[in-house]
Amino acid sequence: MHPYPFDNRPNPAYPDPMDRRKFLASSAGILAAFQGDSLARAQSAVASLGGRPADTVARDEDFWFNIRHAFTVDRNMINLNNGGVAPSPKIVMDTEIRYLEMENLNPSYYMWQVLDPGLETVRRRLARTFGADPEEIAITRNASEALEIVQLGMNLQRGDEVLTTNQDYPRMITTWQQRERREGIVLKQIKFPVPPPSMDYLVKIFEDAITPKTKVIHICHITNRTGQIFPVKKICQMARARGIETIVDGAHAFAQFPFTHADLDCDYYGTSLHKWVLAPIGTGMLYVRKNKIPTIWPMMAAPDSMQDNIRKFEEIGTHPASQRNAITEALNFHESIGPERKAERFRYLRKRWSNALRPLPGVKILNSEDPEQSCAIGFVSVEGFDPGKLHDYLWSKYRIWTTTVTTPGEYSGLRITPNVYTTLEEVDTFIEAMTKVIKRGSIPA
Numbered sequence: 434m435h436p437y438p439f440d441n442r443p444n445p446a447y448p449d450p451m452d453r454r455k456f457l458a459s460s461a462g463i464l465a466a467f468q469g470d471s472l473a474r475a476q477s478a479v480a481s482l483g484g485r486p487a488d489t490v491a492r493d494e495d496f497w498f499n500i501r502h503a504f505t506v507d508r509n510m511i512n513l514n515n516g517g518v519a520p521s522p523k524i525v526m527d528t529e530i531r532y533l534e535m536e537n538l539n540p541s542y543y544m545w546q547v548l549d550p551g552l553e554t555v556r557r558r559l560a561r562t563f564g565a566d567p568e569e570i571a572i573t574r575n576a577s578e579a580l581e582i583v584q585l586g587m588n589l590q591r592g593d594e595v596l597t598t599n600q601d602y603p604r605m606i607t608t609w610q611q612r613e614r615r616e617g618i619v620l621k622q623i624k625f626p627v628p629p630p631s632m633d634y635l636v637k638i639f640e641d642a643i644t645p646k647t648k649v650i651h652i653c654h655i656t657n658r659t660g661q662i663f664p665v666k667k668i669c670q671m672a673r674a675r676g677i678e679t680i681v682d683g684a685h686a687f688a689q690f691p692f693t694h695a696d697l698d699c700d701y702y703g704t705s706l707h708k709w710v711l712a713p714i715g716t717g718m719l720y721v722r723k724n725k726i727p728t729i730w731p732m733m734a735a736p737d738s739m740q741d742n743i744r745k746f747e748e749i750g751t752h753p754a755s756q757r758n759a760i761t762e763a764l765n766f767h768e769s770i771g772p773e774r775k776a777e778r779f780r781y782l783r784k785r786w787s788n789a790l791r792p793l794p795g796v797k798i799l800n801s802e803d804p805e806q807s808c809a810i811g812f813v814s815v816e817g818f819d820p821g822k823l824h825d826y827l828w829s830k831y832r833i834w835t836t837t838v839t840t841p842g843e844y845s846g847l848r849i850t851p852n853v854y855t856t857l858e859e860v861d862t863f864i865e866a867m868t869k870v871i872k873r874g875s876i877p878a
């Protein structure tokens with residue numbers, strides 16, 4: 434079986450199968466801002482929402498209609514797999530393209546003299562959003578790189594134990610398994626039901642699995658399967674009290690819902706920026722608690738003089754500056770919408786489809802309904818329906834793009850991840866398509 438059976442990635446074994454005036458006031462400003470390149474105007478347009486609560490704005494289709502116009506996505510397909518990787522708004526893509534053209538004018542001058550210094554602004558902005566010191570933030574190509582830097586760079590001895598779950602990301606599990614084979618460390622994967630009985634239950638299963646040999650706890654902030662949000666702070670503080678280090682996989686969490694490092698208190702945090710930040714594809718971030726930086730070996734070698742410097746993790750040789758430098762624009766866009774509004778919109782969209790499907794025969798919604806434990810990611814399994822065939826049917830008949838997820842021996846189904854540009858009409862088409870096929874009792878041949 435392909436090691437990464439998620440997110441429609443190529444698989445060699447399995448080929449691809451408001452009222453009117455308010456509307457005008459806010460929408461005209463937002464449209465102009467997103468179609469041009471002035472985010473300051475977007476921010477003032479959003480300010481015209483007049484401080485209405487995020488859960489009210491979540492239902493304001495006029496507001497979201499205009500957000501949608503910031504994207505140049507294919508409108509003839511309904512993308513409900515934004516969790517895999519997400520499109521950037523046009524303003525971010527345009528910025529990336531401008532930087533790309535610039536770096537080609539004279540790469541060794543423009544990349545190294547002009548664009549690379551701009552990375553310090555990116556670092557500062559990421560640090561502010563994450564609530565950390567810029568000297569604790571490295572810019573990486575994705576979450577995999579960020580997490581593997583820590584996973585492979587930690588000093589561990591034969592017999593040392595790492596605790597994670599069997600619902601963590603396969604590549605991250607593969608990384609620990611390689612260290613098992615190479616160095617004799619021991620990986621323990623804890624199972625948990627979805628949705629779990631409570632957040633405290635998730636803390637307890639980790640606490641109970643700790644032994645004197647446990648050196649690391651590695652958890653998802655939010656899983657890429659059913660979208661379960663973990664009680665990260667409780668687990669990290671429980672671990673620290675026992676001298677155990679904590680790595681948090683935030684690939685899906687950063688900018689999906691609001692939080693800062695103070696809400697987590699982890700030692701290490703790795704995330705993609707090409708998922709919920711909507712930054713260019715090929716961007717990620719690593720946080721390392723300052724006093725831990727000297728203890729982690731970089732994945733690609735750095736000089737001894739960089740031992741205490743977070744930039745040692747960026748010593749990867751020549752690479753494009755264009756994606757990284759456009760991260761700032763993505764953060765501007767994210768902040769223009771507002772992290773709370775975004776999260777509330779995601780919860781609203783998820784509830785819309787999951788509440789409609791839940792009463793249908795054989796349907797199980799496996800994400801939690803507790804807002805503390807769930808946000809954009811929803812998960813549906815339908816008894817008697819093969820998720821792969823359901824995925825193919827939705828695609829071929831309705832051009833609805835989803836992804837299948839299987840946790841072997843436990844559950845399988847469709848993971849549904851809309852985005853800020855998703856319309857109610859698109860969500861309702863998904864509901865209609867699913868309702869018809871489920872009521873029919875089988876997928877038409």
Ligand SMILES: Cc1ncc(COP(=O)(O)O)c(C=O)c1O
Pocket residue numbers: 440516517575576577578601602604605653655656657682684685705717
């Ligand atoms: C939970 C989780 N961790 C890590 C990753 C790896 O992210 P990337 O492919 O951006 O490296 C993913 C990707 O989907 C993920 O869902």
